[in-house]
Amino acid sequence: MTERIEGPPGQSISHPSLWGIDQFEANWSLFMETLRKEEASLLIPWERIRWQIEHCEVYQEVHSNWETLDPGKRLDSWKRLLVAAEEACRTVLPVCVRCGQCCRMGSPTLHEEDLPLVKEGKIAWEHLIALRKGEPARSPFDEKPFILCEERIKLAEKEGTRECVFLSSEGDRCAIYSDRPLQCRAQGCWDPLPARDTAELPFLLRSHIFEAIEVLLEVIAEHESRCGFQALSQAFEELGRSKGENIEQVLKLLSYEDHFRRFVSEKFGISPQYLDLLLGRSFSRMAALFGFRVLEEPDGSRRLFPEGPGA
Ligand code: SF4
Known part of the structure; x- marks a missing residue:
């Protein structure tokens, strides 16, 4: 019969002396989940806390040696690890640990x-x-x-x-x-x-970045005046109000903005990968903000599909 020890509330886990590394990691994840529920800080992301716990000396030692550890010593190591984890959890270092x-x-x-x-x-x-x-x-x-x-x-x-x-x-x-x-x-x-x-x-x-390139400042100003975000916002509002009747107006605007971007790229030899900085995101991409997806057909025409909102 498998020996059992006390685990997280409501769970039964086998004795650590019987665990391979996979079971060690599975039980560790269960323990982390319990700790997260009990100790999670509202301020500090849990992933940051977990990073610190798993980079503490005891975890590194126990985890890397688990497979070769004498089974008779695994229970003590596991207990030592749980105590160290709880301590690390309560003393989050006030430094950037580059956890990402x-x-x-x-x-x-x-x-x-x-x-x-x-x-x-x-x-x-x-x-x-x-x-x-x-x-x-x-x-x-x-x-x-x-x-x-x-x-x-x-x-x-x-x-x-x-x-x-x-x-x-x-x-x-x-x-x-x-x-x-x-x-x-x-x-x-x-x-x-x-x-x-x-x-x-x-x-x-953008005026700081392009301050020495007068022509690009003019391009930005022209784009703002012809394709300001307000124009896109109004076109989609109108689309909603008209229950889809003015779809042509929206498509025309998307097409015009796209044409503007292509023109700028070709006329000034600006790589398309710089356009998100020079002109902001394209209207076609920003349609997602209003709950639509734009599909471009092979002949260059566009179609608009309702989609969940989000950028
Ligand atoms: S530049 Fe990006 S990856 Fe680097 S610290 Fe800032 S957010 Fe993180």
Whole structure:
């Protein structure tokens, strides 16, 4: 008969002396889940706490030696590990441990102070995106939605996620850590105040980045006047009011904005990968904000499909 010990409430687990590494990890996950429910901080992301627990000396030692550990000593090691985990959980270090959790919750907005990073090429144009005046955004501090009253420049995020483009594919390393923007340097998951203070500092604008390229400033101004976000917003509002009758007006606007982008790219030899910075996201992509998906047919015409809201 299998020997049993006390496990998380409502669960029965076999004796640690019988566990292989897979069972060790399965039981560890159960224990982490229990700890998360009991100890989770409202402020600090649980993934950050778990990172710290799993990087403590005791975990590293017990986990890496589990398979070779004398079965008679596994129970003691397991108990030692649980005590160390609870202690680590209650003493979260007030330092950035580079767990990558903040970087998965949204990319930073850039400030004027970050301009040298862009000018010196430490952050390339293709990794930047302009959010234009009038676009909806979410506060990085409390996730509350708001409307931008002036533009913002952000680092791009990986397609379909909120993960910063500079977070390594292994998920816990910033590719530009020593040259990361002000907001990242100020951010501490153990203390939100310094990052909140940066929100009072002047934000980076496209006019700072392109200040020496007069013609691009003119292109930005022309695009704003002909294809401002307000125009897109009004077209979709009207679409809703007219119960779909003015769909042609929306499609015309999407097509015009797309034409504008292509024209700028070809006339000025600007790589399409820089257009999200120069002109913001395309209207076709932003249709998702209004609950629509745009499909381009082979003949270049567009069709609009209702979809769940989201950017
Ligand atoms: S720049 Fe680096 S530190 Fe900042 S969010 Fe991106 S990956 Fe994280």
